[in-house]
Amino acid sequence: MQARENTSSPAEEEPHGATRAERLSALAQQHGALVTLVLVVAVASFGFDTFLTGDNLENMAVSSAFLAVVALGMTFVIVTGGIDLSVGSLFALGGVLAAWGSQYGTPVALLLPLAVCGLIGLVNGLLIARARLAPFIVTLAAMLAARGILLSITDEGSTTYLVDEKSFFARLGQDKLLGVGVPVWITVALFVLGAIVLRRSRFGQYVYAVGGNEDAAALMGAPVARTKIAVYTLSGLCAGLAGALNAAWLVSGVTILGTGMELEAISAVVIGGTLLTGGFGFISGSLVGVLLLKVIQNVINQIGSLDSAYQQVVSGSFLAVVVIAQTWLGRRRRML
Template identity: 40%
Template sequence: MSTATKTPTVPDSRTTSKGARLLGDRRLPVLVTATLFLAMYIAGLSRYTNYGFGEPQVFLNLFIDNGYLLVAAVGATFVILSGGIDLSVGSVIGFTTMLTAWLVEKQGLPILVVIPIALGVGAFGGFLMGYVIHNFEIQPFIVTLAGLFLFRGLCLVISKESISIGDASVSSMAQAQASLGVGFLSVGAIVSLVVLAVAFYVLHYTRFGRRVYAIGGNEQSAMLMGLPQGGTKIAVYTVSGFCSALAGLLFTLYIQSGDPLHATGMELDAIAAVVIGGTLLTGGSGYILGTLFGVLVLGLIKSIIQFEGTLSSWWTKIATGVLLCAFILIQRAMTTRKKT
């Protein structure tokens, strides 16, 4: 975390005000999101404290209920940091639930065999998209849009009906809990936090991670600096495919069924979480921790609306929309400042 905590000293020759310096700091959006999360949580506490909002388990449930989204958003963070976009996330998740349910229920394969297969398929799908994007120089938007349709279609090839999972090992895995004293976490929540930690390490302490930032900052420059930008790009989409498949597995555990319509549009939730977490859609700037807070904010909105009781769940979408808009405006303000 040393990169992110040490304050970059602005050169003396530039007499920027403290406020301007803060606005130029790349970590500001993460701070804003973290503050927002905290404020929302405190507001929730004061409003619903009689309904048990203060229970530690309510907080831990944020991770349990959104673990799959966190994993998907981590994958999306890699892609967006590199300056790309991945629209296939939701479809890959949906496809993974179908594939897993089908292999376990209809083919009778043990879940421990199915997991690597599902992850492999997702990663390979991501690799193919990355390969096409790099080698044929096609917009990631279009290529991953094709991936979106392809994987959604493949769901229906497996089955038009949803497949519920009754396998004992799957349900025991789904119900396994790790006690933390004040509450518990599910397997999915723990996996998502491990993924987050690994992603943090990769982005900040490996050459691959820094290359992701570099090509997001300026791809042409990265190429002229002698960085293997093609391999990095392909790897980024592979990571995203892998994360999507893993998110699909967590989603399967969470919901214990496969359905061709599972996770429709979840790529947009993932992208929203990344953007709310302060990562610039233009690439090159952002932090994985921001993505965590982005996911938590989205999760907290859902919880609050549940606690409110009378509000329709569509208010989640409305609140997300408003937040997204606000954060994009903040990003805009930051990038225009940088230009001048």
């Protein structure tokens, strides 16, 4: 019975006879970030005349798109109970590889970062799943290795590869469709696909099962090792793609990007309701978490008198509050 419960999706975890308190706890855990986002947007709309302007909203949407793609892959990893600290370096590496490859055409600009970053993600997954090494150590090593590769191909960061502004690859980052940047549409499509895979596919059920109870999942015949390898490979692919899209947007491969991005991605996923312990999470929640972080950063920039360091303080405070709330809600649901 325990193994059966751990292979269910979050929407199926609550029994039909759940008490009102249980349902409220589940709703708070799932939609708390969305309620907070709506409140912050409402306050910012009344407090700043420039907040709801088209230019400001567009800038927030496009800048959120790259972090959101990284957070998408991170969601799968965290739902399995893992962590990936390499995504920030893979994001920067993907951008540089895409900018360098753009001189050979759009296919190379897109496929090269996907191949390299996906391969690094695959190696992470193999070491974690087959060699049974700790995800924290493995992905930390990958973070340093990816940054080292980045520095070696850019002459210690002194070389910046540029993208031809007239190329089709640059248009992927700068063009608009129905008034919205192409990277935003790509991100929305990826999140829809990711939600379907996580909630409706057999692979998604395996992801929840591994995060809920790895031993029980193995007893039921779930491919635990292959699932772990797949989610880390997916995380690498998402980071590489996000870096490539960012390079197309900036028309250059900026070497200093991605520092601390892994922490932002983890924060967004956890703020969106995914448990760090695994077995419970939502793709839509991660998107809400990204938007909430970006809106808060934008509000701090709107204030003007506050230093950018306050963004880190507020983000860290939000994360601490969310983790405490998740722990309290989880204990309360078990007690009920």
